[in-house]
Amino acid sequence: MSVLDRLSELGLGRRLLTEPAQLAAFSSDGLTAFNERPLAVVLADSAEDVAAAVRACYAADVPFVARGSGTSLSGGSVPVAGGVVIALNRMNRVLSIDPDAGIAVVQPGTINLRVSEAAAAHGLQYAPDPSSQSVCSIGGNLAFNSGGAHCLKHGMTSNHVLGMKVVLPDGELVELGADQPNPVGPDWTGLFCGSEGLFGIAVEVTLRLVKIPEAVCTSLAAYPSLAAAGDAVATIVREGLLPVAMEIMDALAMEAAEASVKPGYPECAALLIVEVEGEQDVVDADQVVLDELLAASGATHVRATRDPAERALIWKGRKSAFSAVGWLSPDYIVQDGVVPRTRLGEVLAEIDRMSRETGIRVANVFHAGDGNLHPLILYDGRDAGAAAGAHALAGEILRLCISLGGSITGEHGIGVEKREYLPLMFSEDDLALMHRIRRAIDPKELSNRGKMLEVSE
């Protein structure tokens, strides 16, 4: 029996899509360079729908891909040709919030920002804040261990996922973790987070919430060079301050932001955004120290604000940087490499050199506090060889990150985009173990086949 026959027996009605026009919308994600037409799309309403669809795929040996909002920047939710997409957008409810315990239970299609909106009445919020937080879903955040600007203090998605119910690749439902921040026994939840969909589909997720800080102060400091901005970050770390975010944008990235959302950043070669948050007394004390450090850091302009509207605009400019680059260039590649924080200056100088040497423009936006770079490599796909040149430069940057002891991805995941680079970071034995774990859980390699790991021969 074919997988279509099996799926049509599930009584999904119009929630089973098979028409080419319907399927087209699911053929790619945030990384538009990759696309494939799926055989069918299941719009799941419940964990039972997900399990039934997975069992149908398992029985027919057909690969499947779970999809939330389709915002992956690594091709994480690109369909497999001839495979099934299980869309989770309709499973978008915040099921419960326990304000005293600081816990929310949500469905995987819940939009990231919606969790914080639902928790706000209790003075709580969900900390991980990817730039796409107004559209991306918790299920995708979990699968790719998404980050965000405020991870410097709060940690990544996996630090905020306490437990989940998952449908394994053969359709079996299991519970991992629970609702406490420190698991007792092996951390299955931690292993599942960031596994890029290779272990199955999370159908219910228990999240940790944090208090909405009483006070927040956001500082902008303008510098004549990226190196000077980087030095300021190192000084802040050395002084023992723990900002919730430290971000740097270069002139090209600011130009893009100004062209779209007009955040009114000061004109400079490099802009540092530093945010401290917490109790009023603590923020007051930290800001005094930060003001002194920034004043002595060689900045040409410094300003600090506690005004919510002004802060929102600063962050809007920063978070729109990826999409705003579209104003400067018809095509671009977003990179996500990580280097040890003390090597930032070195790697930025090297990227600048590569950019000048190849004549390919690179805009830099990055989480300076944790060494996570986002070089935006600009090109025009209509020019012969431009795409290949851009991808070659992207590869060089990843190699550079690895040679400095870093990682090829901080928060976007490997997906299909960086799969060929994984062997540069991990040994044959490391990768063999990852394959063994994958095949122990999914012997047929059906779940999100072809992402992160090569498919077995």
Add this chain to the structure above:
Amino acid sequence: VITPAGSVKDIQEIVRNAPPGARLLPVAGATKPALSDLGAAGVERIDLSGLSGIVEYDPAELTITALAGTPVSEVQAVLAEHGQYLPCDPPLTDAGATLGGTVATGAAGPSALRYGGVRDFVIGVRFVDGTGRLVAGGGKVVKNAAGFDLPKLLIGSIGRLGVMVSLSFKVFPQPAATTTMEFLTEDLATAVDALIRLRRSPVELDALDITPTGRVLARVGGRAETLDARATRLAGAVGDRTHMRHDGPDERTLWAEASELAWRRDEQAVVRVGLSLAQIPALDQAIHTAAPQATVRYSLGGTAAWIGWPPDAGLDRLDAVLDAERLPGMTLLRGPAHGDQVLLGPHSGGVFATRVKSALDPDGRFLEL
């Protein structure tokens, strides 16, 4: 049998030479004998206390890498020289706990409340799996989404999934000063009420415990000049309740008592349980019904319970209590009459756990989960 292993090669040889079903168990500081000194037959221990030392530490990076047998106290001392610390507050540090044992247990001390537990600070691991291969997961940078998160998998793995060789941690700046407010309560209900009020306060706490004698302890850390105002806010948050403030060595002793499990009475077993705030009253009642002599310390703002189980009561009785309350537990210390049950109550994972175990240890050379 105890075989010392001072190098990766030693560990690999021991694992490779062990027959399938060998029941190998890595040990080091032996500060949690319920995990390291199993009475069960045929257990062969690999002693990693010789595999010790800091491999890499650059204070400007806020990361540290050390061999698995390194005592936590050594790491904390080196970090403290640079005003940094490991915020997950590993228990039994003074007693000689090692990094590997801390990760394998997954237990966090009371001051992990502020920034998170072991899982929030381990960023990389190298370990020998059940086939004798040396494998690595994670890395040395604080943000890393490449490959499966193997460092997290080894947290709480109690030596059943691999032998850790080295570990990398994220570290944070240490609070310059700390102070603790102590609140007296009439009973558990009023203590839990105080706990809820303190959790709701905007003051970010370093630690929040209910001691076995029913006192509520709330610790704040940070710049010394902020502490008076914050302590006053805490008193206000709890309302009209007798309180006192602790500072200096006296304050540090209060928390060392928790992290060193010094509240334990002679020969009690100590079992760590994960729970949520709302489950405290029912658990407490069930424990004291099953064993009136039991003592309980609620820690981490009410998300962990440390149960002191009487020497004459079998752990099977506590297992039954935890099963009924649907709460997972792990034994760290025990007396001679307790039996050697390590995991108590229900544990999550199901077939997912079985399949992961079979991938890491296909021939069953380590103890069964």
